[in-house]
Amino acid sequence: MSVIVLAGTIGAGKSSLTALLANHLGSQAFYESVEENEVLPLFYQDPEQYAFLLQIYFLNKRFAKIKKAMQEDNNVLDRSIYEDSLLFHLNADLGRANDIEVRVYDELLNNMMEELPHAAHKKHPDLLVHIKVSFTTMLKRIQKRGRPYEQLDYDPTLYEYYQELNKRYDTWFANYNHSPKIQIDGDRSNFVESPQAAQEVLAIIDKKLKEIRH
Numbered sequence: 001m002s003v004i005v006l007a008g009t010i011g012a013g014k015s016s017l018t019a020l021l022a023n024h025l026g027s028q029a030f031y032e033s034v035e036e037n038e039v040l041p042l043f044y045q046d047p048e049q050y051a052f053l054l055q056i057y058f059l060n061k062r063f064a065k066i067k068k069a070m071q072e073d074n075n076v077l078d079r080s081i082y083e084d085s086l087l088f089h090l091n092a093d094l095g096r097a098n099d100i101e102v103r104v105y106d107e108l109l110n111n112m113m114e115e116l117p118h119a120a121h122k123k124h125p126d127l128l129v130h131i132k133v134s135f136t137t138m139l140k141r142i143q144k145r146g147r148p149y150e151q152l153d154y155d156p157t158l159y160e161y162y163q164e165l166n167k168r169y170d171t172w173f174a175n176y177n178h179s180p181k182i183q184i185d186g187d188r189s190n191f192v193e194s195p196q197a198a199q200e201v202l203a204i205i206d207k208k209l210k211e212i213r214h
C-alpha cells in the first residue's frame with residue numbers, strides 16, 4: 001500500500017499518468033483543482049494581482065487532498081505540494097509577489113507541513129514520479145490540451161514563463177529528497193496513446209515500488 005505522487009511541469013502528463021496508475025493499482029486518483037478553480041483564469045489574466053491568492057488557493061486544496069490521500073494509504077496524487085513552492089518562487093522572482101507575501105507563504109507552508117504527520121499517517125509520499133519533458137514537448141502538450149488561458153496567443157510572455165519553469169524543474173528534481181524518486185521520459189514515452197508504452201511505464205513504476213518495499 002503506497003502513496004504515489006506525480007510531479008512535472010505544466011502539460012507534462014501528470015493527470016494522464018495519475019489516471020493510468022490509479023487504474024493499474026486499483027487505488028484512488030486525487031487530481032489537482034483545475035476545472036473548478038476560479039482563481040486560475042484570473043491569474044493568467046493578471047498574474048501580478050492574483051499570484052498570491054492562487055498560491056493560497058492551491059495550498060488549501062492540496063493540503064485537503066493530501067490529508068485524505070495519506071489517510072487511505074493507497075493512492076495516487078496529481079502533483080506534489082513541493083512543486084507549489086517552486087511555482088510560487090518563480091512568480092515571486094518575476095515580481096508577482098512581494099517580500100511580505102513570500103514570507104507569509106513560506107511560513108504558512110512550513111507550518112502546514114509540520115501538521116501532516118498528525119493530520120495524516122505520514123508526512124511524505126512513498127514514491128515521487130517525475131515526468132520530464134523538454135520545453136518543445138511542454139509547449140506542444142499545452143497546445144494539445146487547449147486550456148485557452150494557457151496558450152501563447154493568449155499571452156506571448158508565457159513563452160519565457162514556461163521556459164524558465166521547465167528549466168527550474170531539473171534542479172528541483174535533482175534536489176528533491178523527501179522520498180524515493182523516479183524519472184519518466186515524457187518526450188519518448190507516449191503512454192497516453194500507446195498501450196505498449198503505458199505498460200512499459202507501469203512496469204518501471206512497479207519495479208521501483210517493489211524495490212522500496214524490500
Ligand SMILES: Nc1ncnc2c1ncn2[C@@H]1O[C@H](COP(=O)(O)OP(=O)(O)OP(=O)(O)O)[C@@H](O)[C@H]1O
Pocket residue numbers: 008009010011012013014015016017032034141142144145186187189190191192193
Ligand atoms: N506521454 C504523452 N504522450 C502524448 N501525449 C501526452 C503525454 N502525456 C500527456 N499527453 C497529452 O498532453 C496533454 C497534457 O497532459 P496532462 O493534462 O496529463 O498534463 P498535466 O501534467 O496534468 O498538466 P497540468 O499540470 O497543466 O494540469 C493532454 O492533452 C494529454 O493527452
Ligand SMILES: Nc1nc(=O)c2ncn([C@H]3C[C@H](O)[C@@H](CO)O3)c2[nH]1
Pocket residue numbers: 010032034040051054055058083084085087088091150
Ligand atoms: N502559479 C501557480 N502556482 C501553483 O502552485 C500552481 N499549481 C498549478 N498551477 C497551474 C499550472 C497550470 O496552468 C494549471 C494546472 O496545473 O495550474 C499553478 N500555478
